[in-house]
Amino acid sequence: MIEVKELVKRYSGNIAVDHLNFHVEKGQIYGFLGPNGAGKSTTMNMMTGYLAPTEGQIRINGHDVAEDPMEARKSIGYLPEIPPLYPDMTVLEYLRFAAELKRIPKQERGSEVERVMGETRIKDMENRLIRHLSKGYKQRVGLAQALLGDPEVLILDEPMVGLDPKQIIEIRELIRSLGKKHTVILSSHILSEITSVCDHVLIISHGKLVASDTPENLSRYMKESDALELTVRGSRAACEEAMELLKQVKGLEVKTTTASLEEVFLELTDEENNGNSEDVEENAVSVEELKSDGKEEQ
Ligand SMILES: Nc1ncnc2c1ncn2[C@@H]1O[C@H](COP(=O)(O)OP(=O)(O)OP(=O)(O)O)[C@@H](O)[C@H]1O
Incomplete structure (x- = not known):
C-alpha cells in the first residue's frame, strides 16, 4: 500500500x-x-x-x-x-x-x-x-x-x-x-x-x-530488559517531589533525572501499584517504551 x-x-x-x-x-x-x-x-x-x-x-x-x-x-x-x-x-x-x-x-x-x-x-x-x-x-x-x-x-x-x-x-x-x-x-x-x-x-x-x-511484541521485548530511562518535563521542584514519591515503589531504583514526571509517574505512584511489584513491572514496561530518543540499550 x-x-x-x-x-x-x-x-x-x-x-x-x-x-x-x-x-x-x-x-x-x-x-x-x-x-x-x-x-x-x-x-x-x-x-x-x-x-x-x-x-x-x-x-x-x-x-x-x-x-x-x-x-x-x-x-x-x-x-x-x-x-x-x-x-x-x-x-x-x-x-x-x-x-x-x-x-x-x-x-x-x-x-x-x-x-x-x-x-x-x-x-x-x-x-x-x-x-x-x-x-x-x-x-x-x-x-x-x-x-x-x-x-x-x-x-x-x-x-x-x-x-x-x-x-x-x-x-x-x-x-x-x-x-x-x-x-x-x-x-x-x-x-x-x-x-x-x-x-x-x-x-x-x-x-x-x-x-x-x-x-504486544514491543512490550514483550522490553519486558526482558530491566533498564528504564525516562525523559520528563516540568519544574525542578515538581521533579524532586515526584522522585521522592517514586522511591516508595518497591524494587525501583532511580539513578538520574532531568525533570518532573507527568503521566508515567502518576501511574507508577498510583496507590494501588505501590508495593506490588507485578503491577509496577507492567507499568514500567509501558514507561520504558517512552525512551524512544535513540538511547535504547538493547
Ligand atoms: N522547516 C524547517 N527548517 C529547519 N528545520 C526543520 C524544519 N522543520 C523541521 N525541522 C527540524 O527537523 C527535525 C524534525 O522535525 P519534525 O517536526 O518532523 O519532528 P516531529 O517528530 O514531528 O516533532 P513535533 O511533534 O515536535 O512536530 C527537528 O529537529 C526540527 O527542528
Whole structure:
C-alpha cells in the first residue's frame, strides 16, 4: 500500500529524516511514535507530497509521490498537526469549500459532505462557526476534511494533541472506527495514545526508524530488559517531589533525572501499584517504551 525507501530530508545541513525505510499494509492502523523533533511531521509531510524529500522514494498504491503526485494524493486524506480550518466559516461552508478544493464533482459534493459529517459525528454542528467549536470538534472537522473523497489512507499528525481526556477517548474511538474502512497512520509522542489504537508501531528517533512491531511484541521485548530511562518535563521542584514519591515503589531504583514526571509517574505512584511489584513491572514496561530518543540499550 505504502512503501518508503531510503527517505532523507535535510534542512541546511541538519538531517531531520535519516534513511527511513518502512512499508504500510492495507487495512491496519499504524502509529508513528517518537519524541518532539524526531521527524514524524517531516515524514508525513513528505508522504502527503507537501514537502519534497532530499533523497529516497515514497510510493502510495504504486504511485511515486514525486513523479505522480496527483494520483498518489488521491489515495490520501491528511490531517496536519495544525488543521487547515477557516474560523469564520461554518462547518458546512468549510467542508463544501474543502470538497471543491479536492475537486469532488459538484453534483456529489452535498452527499459527500453529509457522509463525512456523519462519519465524524459533527452533523449537529454544521451551522456553527468553526471559531466557536471546542478543540475536540475542531479536530473532528479536520478529520471530516481528510475523509472527503473517501481516500484509502488517512494520515493524521498528532490528532490527539491539545485535547482533554474525554475528547481523547472520543477521537480514539473515532479513529478506531475509521480504521475499519481505511488504512490509518497517526503520529504521537505519547505511548499510550499509540498502543491504545494501533495494530503496528513504528518508533522513530532522530529521523531513524528504531523499532517496527506490534504493540504486544514491543512490550514483550522490553519486558526482558530491566533498564528504564525516562525523559520528563516540568519544574525542578515538581521533579524532586515526584522522585521522592517514586522511591516508595518497591524494587525501583532511580539513578538520574532531568525533570518532573507527568503521566508515567502518576501511574507508577498510583496507590494501588505501590508495593506490588507485578503491577509496577507492567507499568514500567509501558514507561520504558517512552525512551524512544535513540538511547535504547538493547
Ligand atoms: N522547516 C524547517 N527548517 C529547519 N528545520 C526543520 C524544519 N522543520 C523541521 N525541522 C527540524 O527537523 C527535525 C524534525 O522535525 P519534525 O517536526 O518532523 O519532528 P516531529 O517528530 O514531528 O516533532 P513535533 O511533534 O515536535 O512536530 C527537528 O529537529 C526540527 O527542528
